[in-house]
Amino acid sequence: MFCPKCGTENPDGAQFCASCGNSAGAAIIERDAVPAAAAAAPGTTQVVNVQMQGMVQKNGLGTAGFVLALIGVFTSWVPVLGWVVWLLGAVLSVIGVFRVPRGLAIAGTVLSFIDLILLLAVVSACSAVGVGAASLMG
Numbered sequence: 001m002f003c004p005k006c007g008t009e010n011p012d013g014a015q016f017c018a019s020c021g022n023s024a025g026a027a028i029i030e031r032d033a034v035p036a037a038a039a040a041a042p043g044t045t046q047v048v049n050v051q052m053q054g055m056v057q058k059n060g061l062g063t064a065g066f067v068l069a070l071i072g073v074f075t076s077w078v079p080v081l082g083w084v085v086w087l088l089g090a091v092l093s094v095i096g097v098f099r100v101p102r103g104l105a106i107a108g109t110v111l112s113f114i115d116l117i118l119l120l121a122v123v124s125a126c127s128a129v130g131v132g133a134a135s136l137m138g
């Protein structure tokens with residue numbers, strides 16, 4: 001299908017133009033769905049079409065951010081590695097929130113916050129242990 005705004009060819013199922021970001025979905029869906037909808041149940045085809053397009057649509061950055069944030073939950077107690085994974089996951093998730101679909105990106109952002117809390121808890125626990133050990137030693 002072609003973007004009605006800038007004419008760039010986009011893969012079938014794309015809701016937004018890869019070139020100009022125009023949310024071309026509405027116009028394209030209507031054009032594609034009209035013949036089928038007129039032949040069969042009006043409206044039903046369009047709804048299915050929209051759902052299919054939502055499933056086809058991919059948000060690579062948001063997915064990567066979510067996966068990294070998920071890994072970050074388990075690596076948050078690892079010095080340096082946990083911080084790197086958290087930083088990457090948080091950055092990718094926040095960038096991914098501005099793309100569609102943003103479900104995983106939002107989940108990644110929330111997970112990143114949890115990671116940050118875990119990181120801070122680990123850091124404070126480590127310093128507490130350090131202070132405790134120091135006072136035991138001294």
Ligand SMILES: [Zn+2]
Nearest residue numbers: 003006017020
């Ligand atoms: Zn376009």
